[in-house]
Amino acid sequence: MVERSMWEWMVLLLQRFWPQFLKGTAMTVMLAIIGTAAGFAIGLIIGVIRTIPRRSGGKTGLSVRSVCLGIVNAILAVYTEVLRGTPMMVQAMLIYYGLTEFAHIDIAALPAGIIVITLNTGAYMAEIVRGGIGSIDYGQSEAAKAIGMNHWKTMIHVVLPQAIRHILPATGNEFVVNLKDSSVLNVITVTELFYQTKGLRNFYYRTYEPFLIAAAIYLLLTFVSSRLLRLLEKKLDGPTDFTLTEKSGALAGGRRRK
Amino acid sequence: MTNVIEVKDLRKSFGHREILKGIDLTVGQGEVVSVIGSSGSGKSTFLRCVNLLEWPTAGEILFKGESITRYGFKIPDYREKVGMVFQSFNLFANMNVLQNCTIGQIKVAGRNRDEARAIALDCLDQVGMSDYIRAKPRQLSGGQQQRVAIARALCMQPDALLFDEPTSALDPEMVGDVLNVISGLTHTGLTLIVVTHEMAFARDVSDRVVFMDGGVIAEQGSPEDIFTKPKSERLQEFLTRFLS
Numbered sequence: 107m108v109e110r111s112m113w114e115w116m117v118l119l120l121q122r123f124w125p126q127f128l129k130g131t132a133m134t135v136m137l138a139i140i141g142t143a144a145g146f147a148i149g150l151i152i153g154v155i156r157t158i159p160r161r162s163g164g165k166t167g168l169s170v171r172s173v174c175l176g177i178v179n180a181i182l183a184v185y186t187e188v189l190r191g192t193p194m195m196v197q198a199m200l201i202y203y204g205l206t207e208f209a210h211i212d213i214a215a216l217p218a219g220i221i222v223i224t225l226n227t228g229a230y231m232a233e234i235v236r237g238g239i240g241s242i243d244y245g246q247s248e249a250a251k252a253i254g255m256n257h258w259k260t261m262i263h264v265v266l267p268q269a270i271r272h273i274l275p276a277t278g279n280e281f282v283v284n285l286k287d288s289s290v291l292n293v294i295t296v297t298e299l300f301y302q303t304k305g306l307r308n309f310y311y312r313t314y315e316p317f318l319i320a321a322a323i324y325l326l327l328t329f330v331s332s333r334l335l336r337l338l339e340k341k342l343d344g345p346t347d348f349t350l351t352e353k354s355g356a357l358a359g360g361r362r363r364k
Numbered sequence: 365m366t367n368v369i370e371v372k373d374l375r376k377s378f379g380h381r382e383i384l385k386g387i388d389l390t391v392g393q394g395e396v397v398s399v400i401g402s403s404g405s406g407k408s409t410f411l412r413c414v415n416l417l418e419w420p421t422a423g424e425i426l427f428k429g430e431s432i433t434r435y436g437f438k439i440p441d442y443r444e445k446v447g448m449v450f451q452s453f454n455l456f457a458n459m460n461v462l463q464n465c466t467i468g469q470i471k472v473a474g475r476n477r478d479e480a481r482a483i484a485l486d487c488l489d490q491v492g493m494s495d496y497i498r499a500k501p502r503q504l505s506g507g508q509q510q511r512v513a514i515a516r517a518l519c520m521q522p523d524a525l526l527f528d529e530p531t532s533a534l535d536p537e538m539v540g541d542v543l544n545v546i547s548g549l550t551h552t553g554l555t556l557i558v559v560t561h562e563m564a565f566a567r568d569v570s571d572r573v574v575f576m577d578g579g580v581i582a583e584q585g586s587p588e589d590i591f592t593k594p595k596s597e598r599l600q601e602f603l604t605r606f607l608s
């Protein structure tokens with residue numbers, strides 16, 4: 107057998123297996139994007155549901171509405187507790203094998219993987235969104251109500267746009283976590299980067315070099331995405347100054363008085 | 365004169381503490397009512413009940429003869445008709461001045477963009493803020509923010525406006541601007557209820573002054589009666605404290 111240096115092994119692996127690395131990377135990125143986006147949506151929905159006032163009319167005591175809301179909130183609380191309190195690897199096993207075993211649903215690995223990462227991210231995002239909504243001073247919600255907005259309109263037009271801006275760093279962090287933690291889905295044979303890398307061991311009986319390459323790819327992904335996120339945040343903050351409108355009729359189409 | 369707001373034996377408790385202990389007040393169309401009283405007497409709570417930001421524990425509030433607490437009453441529609449201006453302005457931080465004034469018109473009143481914009485510019489002009497339509501709230505002084513908040517409420521073309529200490533959070537030099545704007549709203553047919561610590565304003569601008577004390581209306585009357593011939597001891601005390 108030829109003696110090769112670590113570097114030579116890596117070059118050889120990349121030359122021969124770059125399609126595997128590429129496919130694994132693509133799958134990892136896709137899982138992170140879908141998982142974070144869908145989890146974000148779940149988090150937003152849960153966040154909005156949790157902030158629905160228990161009584162709209164103001165009738166104190168039990169009403170159908172408050173009972174329903176109570177039940178929904180309890181379910182949501184259980185969901186976030188369970189998903190945050192157990193490892194994603196275990197969740198993957200339970201969902202993938204559990205569905206086949208008990209519900210007799212023959213689910214493919216990839217959809218199962220997407221479900222797991224989405225539900226998991228959703229649970230974390232729900233908490234993050236809750237904090238984000240709480241950070242917007244309540245006076246603005248009251249002002250929105252005072253011009254006739256209901257809970258949903260208040261959320262959609264006033265609270266969420268600000269809350270989302272506040273939680274953008276945390277969401278980016280979830281994305282970075284998902285880039286890395288999607289690797290646990292290899293246990294249910296989702297063909298992401300870790301799974302692909304693991305499969306390469308058998309060709310040359312080398313473990314170290316393939317995983318060094320994988321590590322480099324993961325690092326590149328997380329580094330680039332956190333930089334992009336910071337750019338996005340800067341962009342969303344917009345310019346810091348404004349311009350006065352000139353005293354011209356053009357602005358109001360001549361409707362200005364005086 | 366038709367009655368816009370009638371409050372009958374309004375009570376409000378937080379927990380076991382009764383804050384409002386039976387308020388009766390009738391406000392006619394176009395009337396300007398100032399509410400004065402010492403801190404903690406329940407002025408804000410009263411105003412918030414009228415806008416249903418707090419739910420009354422007991423009693424009745426009628427808007428143009430209709431009970432606003434009855435089951436099935438459309439609270440958002442009512443709030444469109446009875447605007448509120450807060451001590452802390454509460455402008456929408458994610459929107460510029462113009463958007464603050466158009467969002468309710470578009471999303472609640474269902475006006476189209478152009479119409480909303482035209483009305484917003486009119487209202488902003490009325491408060492002297494039409495040059496600032498592109499500014500974000502955080503770029504404005506307190507006085508400017510409050511004037512925009514007033515414009516935002518006016519844009520909904522309400523029947524009545526409630527002010528909760530609109531100048532209390534302002535630096536002294538800006539108080540005048542905001543009070544001038546509010547004075548300008550009297551005699552427009554708009555009904556105003558203004559909770560204020562500005563006694564000169566209450567005296568000069570209102571049709572009626574209401575003195576609240578310990579969760580009840582202790583005395584009410586014309587500005588002249590209240591400020592020159594106070595009957596109750598509590599009001600006399602309050603006035604000496606305030607006017608000295």
Ligand SMILES: Nc1ncnc2c1ncn2[C@@H]1O[C@H](COP(=O)(O)OP(=O)(O)OP(=O)(O)O)[C@@H](O)[C@H]1O
Nearest residue numbers: 378379383401402403404405406407408409410529
């Ligand atoms: N949400 C609440 N929960 C419990 N207590 C409250 C609440 N809101 C107000 N209170 C209490 O009600 C009382 C009256 O408060 P309110 O704000 O109505 O007084 P105010 O007359 O507006 O006073 P100020 O001039 O200081 O604004 C206070 O003792 C306050 O602590």
Ligand SMILES: [Mg+2]
Nearest residue numbers: 407408409529
């Ligand atoms: Mg108050």
